[in-house]
Amino acid sequence: MFLRSRLLQRLLLAVALPIAALTSAHAESLTVAVAANFKKPAGEIGAAFKAKTGVEVKYAFGATGQFAAQIRNGAPFDILLAADDTTAPGLAKDGFAVASSNFVYARGTLILYSTTLPVKEQGEQILRQGDFAHLSIANPKTAPYGAAAIEAMKKMGVYDAVKPRIVEGSNIGQTFDFVATGNAQLGFVALSQGIGAGKGQWWVVPQADYTPIDQSAILLKPGADKPAAKAYLDFLRTSPEAHAVIAKYGYSIPQ
Template structure:
């Protein structure tokens, strides 16, 4: 490449970057707590690729739904289920046609201590622990899935006195991580690093023991005419985003 062509090429790149910067917008994304780590990486890659900025607000799906219904200015919801986005679409709070499944999650029974959780979950039948943490099943789909698992295994009643509930799967993880609960049902994404359980002991719950954890995204009314919102929804389907999603133990 000649020096003149090289200069012209880089001039074109700089002009494009300047144009993107001038037209960059921001999208506020409400995100289920189980997806907080992946979305931070996705948001950074999104900003680098598009020039737009994604601001992330994390919480339980139930709490985020209540905030949306009370007028919170979120523009996109990344839910921990598929029912909440569907409900928002039917209620006129979101764009029904924009809804799609961005990830399918996995539930894991986890302890920070090695040797506590066996690879078949038999520890639940033994009851040899003081506290078992799970997310509030009324607010968090992962908590509802945990209840399904215990019910199918026939241990729900016996474990009742040992249960401690977090408002979200994020708080539930903190209970177990801090040692306040010996073990707990958390999202696989919270304990996986580079495709492996980072520490402690774990049982990845078979998917036939609970309703599939399909996690859907939807554009909310506040994001209808926002360029960054449209760009984010497209980016969420990209190979770059899917690679991040897989790295945390989800199926995109």
């Protein structure tokens, strides 16, 4: 009887340990710094990841350059989803991230967006004619889409003419808001924002007019020992669910 009781206790313990470990993993949460252009896709990917793993993903959205400065000053983010492919390797080189975890998760597309002007058919023409009061772009020093906008305008030969009418958003999210609220008649934003808005129209800027916007992800040092952080990056990089969301918002995935 005693032996049977001890055996039963061992069996119960063997079953309980994995359950406890699973509960602990599910209780883990992640903090992810995300470039503002990827706000809606990130939200959907985070929800899909939680449904599959039970892990809560907390996002902060902003400009890639601003996040880089915060990370260098000790911000406790676990993961960075940047809007370029240079910030993450730079953080790894300086000891703030895990170099081997870096990969490009999406390639973005620049658009000229408006809720009032016929930019879909006349985007470049409207820029050349200058029949608008304000054009919004993201701060080119901290936001890759802002830098791409200036590059494209210079390629088109309109930058000097429209420069006095440019209003800068601190990130691509604020840039979009300037157009959505009517404070700017048009603006250079990400295709994902136009798709996510469900209103307005846009002109897709020719890819030849700006350097490809490859957006890379990386595991930061605060998340280096978190299994959930590595699982999230694997989910983003390989899962059909994440890839479907990325494509839904107009991004491509470089091979």
